[in-house]
Amino acid sequence: MRAYVVNRNAHPSELALVSCAPVPTPEADEIIVDVYSAALNFFDILQSQGKYQIKPPFPFALGAEFAGRVAIDSPIPEGCSLRPGDRVFGMGQGSLADKVVAKWRSAKVLPDNLTFDQGAGLFITWPTSYEALVGRAELKSGETVLVNAAAGGVGIAAVQIAKAIGATVIAAAGSPSKLDVCKQLGSADYTVDYSKPGWQKQVLQFTGGKGVDVVFDPVGRITESLKCIAFKGRALVIGFASGNIEKVKE
Structure with missing residues (x-):
C-alpha cells in the first residue's frame, strides 16, 4: 500500500x-x-x-x-x-x-x-467553523464578523458559513493573493491585509467606527484584533497557526 x-x-x-x-x-x-x-x-x-x-x-x-x-x-x-x-x-x-x-x-x-x-476537506474544517460561529459566538444575521486567516481551510469555511447566516464578513489575510482567495471562494464583503501596520483602522472604517461583533481567529492574532472589536463583541480563539500562543490580559 x-x-x-x-x-x-x-x-x-x-x-x-x-x-x-x-x-x-x-x-x-x-x-x-x-x-x-x-x-x-x-x-x-x-x-x-x-x-x-x-x-x-x-x-x-x-x-x-x-x-x-x-x-x-x-x-x-x-x-x-x-x-x-x-x-x-x-x-x-x-x-x-x-x-x-x-x-x-x-x-x-x-x-x-x-x-x-x-x-x-469537509469533516474537520466545517464543523469547527460552524460550532465556533453558531454554537459559541451565536452569530446572527446583520452582525459583522472579522475572519482572520480567511484563505485557509477553517477560514474559508467561516466566511461561507457567516455569509449564509446573513452576516457582513471582513476577511483578513497576509497577502493580496490570499485576499483574492477570500473573495473568490468566500464572497467576503470586505478584505484587509493584516501584514500592513494599522490594519485595524481599516476594519473600523468598514464598520462605521463601531468595530466587529465577532472575531474569528485561527492564527494567533487575537490581541491585535481586539483593537477593532465592538463593545460586548465576542472573540473566538480557534488555533495558533502562527506558532504564537497568545496571552490576553484583562
Missing part, C-alpha cells in the same frame, strides 16, 4: 511516499475505506514534527481527513448502515494512503453532487 509514513519527527516536505506500507487492520467499530482524496490540515504538519497533542507511535501514516469508498473487503460493524462501495467522507488517522481505517461513526455518506476532492 502507498502511504506517507512518518518514521521520525520531520516536516511533511521531508517525507517520501512509500509503496510498501502495511494495510491497516480495523478494530470492531471500524471500517476500511479506499481513499480517493485526502486533505492536508495544519495539525498534520504539527503532528509530523511531533508538535501536536496526538502522537501516534512510529511508524505511522500521516493525514486525518479523507473521501473515498467503503472497501469491498471492509467489515461492516453492527449498527453501521454503510455498505461496501458507498461514497463516504470522514476522519481517520493515516488518510494520506491508499487505504485508511476509520470509526464508522466518523464516516458519512458523501452527497452525489460533491466530488471526492470537495468531500475530503
Whole structure:
C-alpha cells in the first residue's frame, strides 16, 4: 500500500511516499475505506514534527481527513448502515494512503453532487467553523464578523458559513493573493491585509467606527484584533497557526 509514513519527527516536505506500507487492520467499530482524496490540515504538519497533542507511535501514516469508498473487503460493524462501495467522507488517522481505517461513526455518506476532492476537506474544517460561529459566538444575521486567516481551510469555511447566516464578513489575510482567495471562494464583503501596520483602522472604517461583533481567529492574532472589536463583541480563539500562543490580559 502507498502511504506517507512518518518514521521520525520531520516536516511533511521531508517525507517520501512509500509503496510498501502495511494495510491497516480495523478494530470492531471500524471500517476500511479506499481513499480517493485526502486533505492536508495544519495539525498534520504539527503532528509530523511531533508538535501536536496526538502522537501516534512510529511508524505511522500521516493525514486525518479523507473521501473515498467503503472497501469491498471492509467489515461492516453492527449498527453501521454503510455498505461496501458507498461514497463516504470522514476522519481517520493515516488518510494520506491508499487505504485508511476509520470509526464508522466518523464516516458519512458523501452527497452525489460533491466530488471526492470537495468531500475530503469537509469533516474537520466545517464543523469547527460552524460550532465556533453558531454554537459559541451565536452569530446572527446583520452582525459583522472579522475572519482572520480567511484563505485557509477553517477560514474559508467561516466566511461561507457567516455569509449564509446573513452576516457582513471582513476577511483578513497576509497577502493580496490570499485576499483574492477570500473573495473568490468566500464572497467576503470586505478584505484587509493584516501584514500592513494599522490594519485595524481599516476594519473600523468598514464598520462605521463601531468595530466587529465577532472575531474569528485561527492564527494567533487575537490581541491585535481586539483593537477593532465592538463593545460586548465576542472573540473566538480557534488555533495558533502562527506558532504564537497568545496571552490576553484583562
